[in-house]
Amino acid sequence: MEQTYYEKKEAGEAAVDLIHNKMVIGLGTGSTVYHTINKLGEKMKDEKLDVTCVSTSSNTTEFAKQLGIKLVALNDVQDIDLTIDGADEIDGDFRAIKGGGGALLFEKIVASSSRKVAIIVDSTKYVDTIGAYPLPVEVLPFGYKYVFERMVREGFQPNLRKMGNDPFITDSGNFILDINVSNIIDKVDTINLEKYINNIPGVIENGLFTNIVDVIYIGKKDGVEVKNREKGD
Numbered sequence: 001m002e003q004t005y006y007e008k009k010e011a012g013e014a015a016v017d018l019i020h021n022k023m024v025i026g027l028g029t030g031s032t033v034y035h036t037i038n039k040l041g042e043k044m045k046d047e048k049l050d051v052t053c054v055s056t057s058s059n060t061t062e063f064a065k066q067l068g069i070k071l072v073a074l075n076d077v078q079d080i081d082l083t084i085d086g087a088d089e090i091d092g093d094f095r096a097i098k099g100g101g102g103a104l105l106f107e108k109i110v111a112s113s114s115r116k117v118a119i120i121v122d123s124t125k126y127v128d129t130i131g132a133y134p135l136p137v138e139v140l141p142f143g144y145k146y147v148f149e150r151m152v153r154e155g156f157q158p159n160l161r162k163m164g165n166d167p168f169i170t171d172s173g174n175f176i177l178d179i180n181v182s183n184i185i186d187k188v189d190t191i192n193l194e195k196y197i198n199n200i201p202g203v204i205e206n207g208l209f210t211n212i213v214d215v216i217y218i219g220k221k222d223g224v225e226v227k228n229r230e231k232g233d
Ligand SMILES: O=C(CO)[C@H](O)[C@H](O)COP(=O)(O)O
Pocket: 028, 029, 030, 031, 032, 033, 085, 086, 087, 088, 097, 098, 099, 100, 101, 102, 103, 104, 107
């Protein structure tokens, strides 16, 4: 089994231990959460576990439905007990870059609605400082060129994400600009950067998750390391 696959599987499955009967669970998106969803499906059958889930993407919805997992719309729950999701990068300050799979908008809304957020990653994604991975920014197709040009002027070196020859379209019908924040991430307050980008007219959301993550599960070759955020951080 390839090392990264193995680490994703270990981390994704380990986080299922956080799920208990009657909980409302936010299900993230991607190849790591795939293992969480799969394991949850098994646990629901084996332990007659009764949980309700909120999905963050059409892909997750499709997979969860195949396993018979009960899904409801976010608007139909009071709040979410726990969300489990992957990330493209995360660091020791519990700052993450998400959206490599294009689901960052729903992921951030669901994570923000959750009492607890667990991020599951393989060991390559746990880094000293986030920023090497391009930051996904979801933009409205209307006037996206304005945002693009502004990003160019401000040195963010944007790339319009493509699917073949066409722009990649998110589940909300928007485009994604992948921008470079590697030069500035150490020089700015990332909470302010997250807000600054979202304040540009036409930007819907960006993949910086600066103040949301509570616990990180890191899959490693010799097991899973769990890092809990200190209260008050
Ligand atoms: O943010 C995401 C999707 O929008 C994913 O969580 C992120 O891209 C990690 O994906 P994977 O688990 O497949 O490596």
